[in-house]
Amino acid sequence: xxxxxxxxxxxxxxxxxxxxxxxxxxxxxxxxxxxxxxxxxxxxxxxxxxxxxxxxxxxxxxxxxxxxxxxxxxxxxxxxxxxxxxxxxxxxxxxxxxxxxxxxxxxxxxxxxxxxxxxxxxxxxxxxxxxxxxxxxxxxxxxxxxxxxxxxxxxxxxxxxxxxxxxxxxxxxxxxxxxxxxxxxxxxxxxxxxxxxxxxxxxxxxxxxxxxxxxxxxxxxxxxxxxxxxxxxxxxxxxxxxxxxxxxxxxxxxxxxxxxxxxxxxxxxxxxxxxxxxxxxxxxxxxxxxxxxxxxxxxxxxxxxxxxxxxxxxxxxxxxxxxxxxxxxxxxxxxxxxxxxxxxxxxxxxxxxxxxxxxxxxxxxxxxxxxxxxxxxxxxxxxxxxxxxxxxxxxxxxxxxxxxxxxxxxxxxxxxxxxxxxxxxxxxxxxxx
Ligand SMILES: Nc1nc2c(ncn2[C@@H]2O[C@H](COP(=O)(O)OP(=O)(O)O)[C@@H](O)[C@H]2O)c(=O)[nH]1
Ligand SMILES: [Mg+2]
Numbered sequence: 388x389x390x391x392x393x394x395x396x397x398x399x400x401x402x403x404x405x406x407x408x409x410x411x412x413x414x415x416x417x418x419x420x421x422x423x424x425x426x427x428x429x430x431x432x433x434x435x436x437x438x439x440x441x442x443x444x445x446x447x448x449x450x451x452x453x454x455x456x457x458x459x460x461x462x463x464x465x466x467x468x469x470x471x472x473x474x475x476x477x478x479x480x481x482x483x484x485x486x487x488x489x490x491x492x493x494x495x496x497x498x499x500x501x502x503x504x505x506x507x508x509x510x511x512x513x514x515x516x517x518x519x520x521x522x523x524x525x526x527x528x529x530x531x532x533x534x535x536x537x538x539x540x541x542x543x544x545x546x547x548x549x550x551x552x553x554x555x556x557x558x559x560x561x562x563x564x565x566x567x568x569x570x571x572x573x574x575x576x577x578x579x580x581x582x583x584x585x586x587x588x589x590x591x592x593x594x595x596x597x598x599x600x601x602x603x604x605x606x607x608x609x610x611x612x613x614x615x616x617x618x619x620x621x622x623x624x625x626x627x628x629x630x631x632x633x634x635x636x637x638x639x640x641x642x643x644x645x646x647x648x649x650x651x652x653x654x655x656x657x658x659x660x661x662x663x664x665x666x667x668x669x670x671x672x673x674x675x676x677x678x679x680x681x682x683x684x685x686x687x688x689x690x691x692x693x694x695x696x697x698x699x700x701x702x703x704x705x706x707x708x709x710x711x712x713x714x715x716x717x718x719x720x721x722x723x724x725x726x727x728x729x730x731x732x733x734x735x736x737x738x739x740x741x742x743x744x745x746x747x748x749x750x751x752x753x754x755x756x757x758x759x760x761x762x763x764x765x766x767x768x769x770x771x772x773x774x775x776x777x778x779x780x781x782x783x784x785x786x787x788x789x790x791x792x793x794x795x796x797x798x799x800x801x802x803x804x805x806x807x808x809x810x811x812x813x814x815x816x817x818x819x820x
Contacts, residue, residue: 392466392467392496392732392735392737392766393466393467393468393469393494393495393496393497394433394466394467394468394469394495394496394497394498394499394728394731395468395469395471395491395492395494395495395497395498395499396408396468396469396470396471396498396499396501397471397474397488397492397498397499397500397501397527398474398500398501398502398503398523398527399474399475399476399503399508399510399511399512399523399526400472400473400474400475400508400511400512401503401508401512401513402501402502402503402508402512402523402621403501403503403619403621403622403659403661403662404470404471404472404501405470405472406621406661406662406665407499407501407619407621407659407661407724407727408431408468408470409431409661409665410661410662410664410665410668410722410724411431411433411468411664411680411724411725411727411728412431412432412433412468429469429470429471429472430467430468430469430470431467431468431470432465432466432467432468433465433466433468433728434455434463434464434465434466434728435463435464435465435466435728435729435732435766436461436462436463436464436681436725436729437461437462437464437739438460438461438462439457439460439461439462439761439764440741440749440761440812441457441460441462441749441760441761442459442460443460444749444760444794446748446749446760446761447459447460449748449749449750449758449759449760450462450759450760450761451759451760451761451762452464452761452762452763452764453762453763454763455764457761462764464739464764464766466728466731466732466766468499469491469494469495471488471491471492472488473487473488474488474527474530475510475511475512476510476511476526476530477530478530478534479530479531479533479534479537480533489530489531489534492531492568492614493567493568493569494569495569495614496735497614497615497616497617497731497732497734497735498614498615498616498617499616499617499618499619499727499731500523500524500527500616500617500618500619500651501619501621501659501661502520502523502524502618502619502620502621502635503520503523503621503622504520504620504621504622504623504625504628504631504632504635504658505622505625505626505627505628505631506518506519506520506627506628506631507622507625507627510522510523510526517627519631519634520620520631520635521631521634521635521638524618524635524639524649524651525649528610528616528649528650528651531610531614532603532606532607532610535565535568535606535609535610536602536603536606539564539565539602539606540599540602542564543602546560546564547594547595550594550595551595556592557579557592557593557594558572558575558576558579558592559572560594561575561578561579561594561605561609562575565609565613568613569613570609570613571768573768573770574609574612574613575609577612578605578608578609578611578612578613579592579605581608581611581612581646582604582605582608585644585645585646587604587605587608587646588601588604588605589601607646607650608646610650611646611647611650614650615655615731615734615735616650616651616655616734617655617656617657617727617730617731617734618635618651618655618656618657619657619659619661619723619724619727620632620635620656620657620658620659621659621660621661622660622661622662623658623659623660623714623715623718623719623723624660624662624663624710624711624714624715632658635656636653636656639651639652639653639656640653641653641654654730655730655734657723657726657727657730658719658723659722659723659724659726659727660711660714660715660719660722660723661722661724663711663715663716663722664680664722664724666707666711667685667711667722668680670685670704670708671685673698674696674697674698675687675697675698675700675704676697676708677694677697680722680724680725681721681725681726682721683716683717683720683721684712684716685708685712685716687700687705687708688700689705732766735768735769736768736769737766737767737768737769738766738767738768738769738771738805738806738807738811739764739765739766739807739811740764740765740766740767740771740776740805740811740813741761741763741764741765741811741812741813742763742765742776742780742813742814742815743760743761743812743813743814744814745814746792746793746794746795746796746812746814748760749761749812750762765779765780767779767805770804771804771805772801772802772803772804772805773791773799773800773801773802773803773805773810773813773815774788774801774802776805776813777791777801777815780815783817783819784815784817787817787818787819788801788815788817788818789816789817789818790815790816791813791814791815791816792813792814792816793809793810793811793812793813793814794812797810799813
């Protein structure tokens with residue numbers, strides 16, 4: 388059983404993807420401290436922080452996550468990150484790593500688009516001056532759109548013919564066409580609902596009447612649902628970044644009742660300095676500073692001579708740390724990298740679910756109350772029901788499903804939707820016990 392949540396980091400060369408991955412993945416984590424069977428070279432594990440139910444239920448001492456960790460009721464749940472390198476303009480026509488890049492995207496639940504906000508790299512990742520990073524956001528979206536739209540447009544006349552012959556529902560026909568992009572029917576349904584709500588297509592769900600432009604519009608709305616995108620506006624420590632940031636935030640200000648521009652909205656833009664975070668982490672590891680990812684400051688011996696476990700800084704490190712403090716932490720409140728992970732999980736609305744053997748001691752055993760509590764936390768898509776969760780956990784739990792209950796021995800119906808804080812601590816009973 389594992390959380391299959393996948394976040395893909397994309398962006399032009401030199402935007403800072405690898406630095407971002409280094410900044411959020413925990414190299415010091417114990418090998419195997421994640422529920423994924425294989426980790427490819429271009430993957431990393433990041434941790435999504437959430438409030439663990441152990442403190443509310445008074446079992447913090449017994450809380451022993453099998454993967455990730457829990458400290459003072461703050462739990463860190465592993466998620467998988469992909470470094471999708473090699474995207475250059477023209478990828479949808481096969482330039483650069485083209486189709487391989489796009490194939491990687493199929494696995495992703497969310498995209499993190501790392502954008503160089505400093506304007507010092509051009510669209511091919513070469514050094515430049517005064518490059519406008521707004522172009523990067525538009526370009527990435529148009530590559531993905533060209534890829535999906537191109538594929539579906541080619542088949543469209545045949546699709547419409549079959550659709551008419553079989554009298555299928557529009558959503559089912561579209562789902563069949565889009566399933567190859569790792570798409571659930573639910574996502575297609577949401578896209579269709581949006582089309583109808585915002586009156587984007589006159590023929591609505593009568594797809595046999597759709598023009599090419601209608602189809603293109605639908606693909607756009609579909610992509611917004613299928614690939615929620617967090618923009619990490621990176622390199623905020625550099626000189627021209629602030630004016631570029633202001634322009635981008637203005638351009639993507641949220642407008643009610645219109646489709647997203649380039650699939651991006653202001654609330655999904657996070658300012659980051661991946662390089663600063665990498666440096667701060669290194670300083671922590673070498674015991675020069677005290678700092679926790681997400682914090683708005685660090686402490687060195689200079690700040691507090693009582694921190695005798697820390698080592699004395701040299702001038703070079705001191706200058707660099709001063710810079711990070713002035714240009715990043717004081718100005719923007721953090722290096723931003725942790726916030727990107729949080730927004731990525733929240734963009735899909737993932738629900739944490741805690742499968743337990745006992746809803747009294749929350750342990751892995753119903754009889755031994757000294758056993759570890761809340762060992763597992765699985766992130767599931769919004770709308771997941773109790774029975775779907777059982778199936779996701781283990782085939783046998785589904786086959787032998789006899790019932791489920793939550794805290795207070797409340798019985799759950801199998802089609803109850805799982806909601807955080809309400810019924811997401813679940814004991815499943817089977818007939819074969
Ligand atoms: N100033 C600054 N430089 C950065 C930042 N993030 C990455 N870089 C630098 O940008 C260059 C490209 O970074 P890299 O992570 O290799 O980019 P990738 O090609 O997208 O994987 C490297 O020289 C990094 O040190 C940042 O936040 N600030
Ligand atoms: Mg790289």
